[in-house]
Amino acid sequence: RGTELFYAVEEPGSVLARLFLKAHRPFAIDVVNRGGERLLRIERPFRFYSHTAQIFDRYGTLVGTLDRHFSIPRRLYSVLSANGSKLFDLFGPLLHPWTFEIHENGTQRGMIQKKWSGLAKEAFTDADNFGVTFPPDWPVEKKTLALGAVFLIDFVHFEDGWVRWYD
Template sequence: MPVESQALTLLRDERTLRVRQVKEWGEILTGFEGRNRYEVVGDDGGPLFFAGEVGSGLGLFLLRGFLKAKRPFTMELKSASGETLLRLRRPWRFWLSRLEVEDGEGRHLGAIQQRFRFFTRAYEVLGPGGEELARLNGPFFRPWTFNVEQQGREVGTIAKKWSGFGKELFTDADNFGVRFDGLRDPLVRTLVVAATFLIDFVHFEDRRGGND
């Protein structure tokens, strides 16, 4: 495991994170979906990462317009100095999404795999060799929350936070709080942060149209 990866080092001592989607006024006023962009803020309120979808061209433009939240994407998480620390790749799948995670030098860190479960939204956090490191479970009666579990014990949460009445009224921009309780492993922490972006795409990006 590439323990020297800078992204893992940055997340080692953080207890809570805030992931905030950044929307342009053009998107807010027209409702047209552009490339998603986020900032990830640490305990002290300072930015840890700036994240955004990468790529351009007519093909990607059409994918964003027609496939919307189901579209494949590549996202990069960069430091304040512009260095790429993480790269997330979501291949296109009709059902049960997957996200591959690598560090800035292209070394495979693991993956997030959506699973089918009755009455809950479920994901597996997988290590570099495909081994299960944790599970994410979204209870049916808590639609804005995903519990991070290891060996049946809750060690963290990913929770959707309201952006404010006016903003939620006009746009689908999302804020998430990520809390690490008993979760110490920086690799698993990194993968949980990556999972937050996939959860946003799958469960919240199209919610105005009635999708979950």
């Protein structure tokens, strides 16, 4: 079992949005350390079809954007810098629904994986555990975006307690 380093705090939103929009609802999530200090913020506007999120640092400066591409049968995201240049892709293989590979210039550089939390937690709560691996020499910008990607992936693919391929 890994060490819990961060906690996610979602700003309260509309109950109706949560009920009817589900994975499409807008959200704002602060990622805080164990001392309660904000490290990054993920904001997702309402989009009827496409999925995107912006990642901000602790000072409110845009770090980058995550954009999901419509693709059958795979799950594909582009991760862009604040100026819009592509930094890396996230690719969800068909036969590994809880895994997203981090690809940079065509080479796998890391992974985001949803971890099994136990039957009770998986069945009766919205809480999920994820593991993120990336090169230790990556710049803070890329590490921040990889961590922020976890939350968009969770909303889009795992929000309802089962794996969602197309949305």
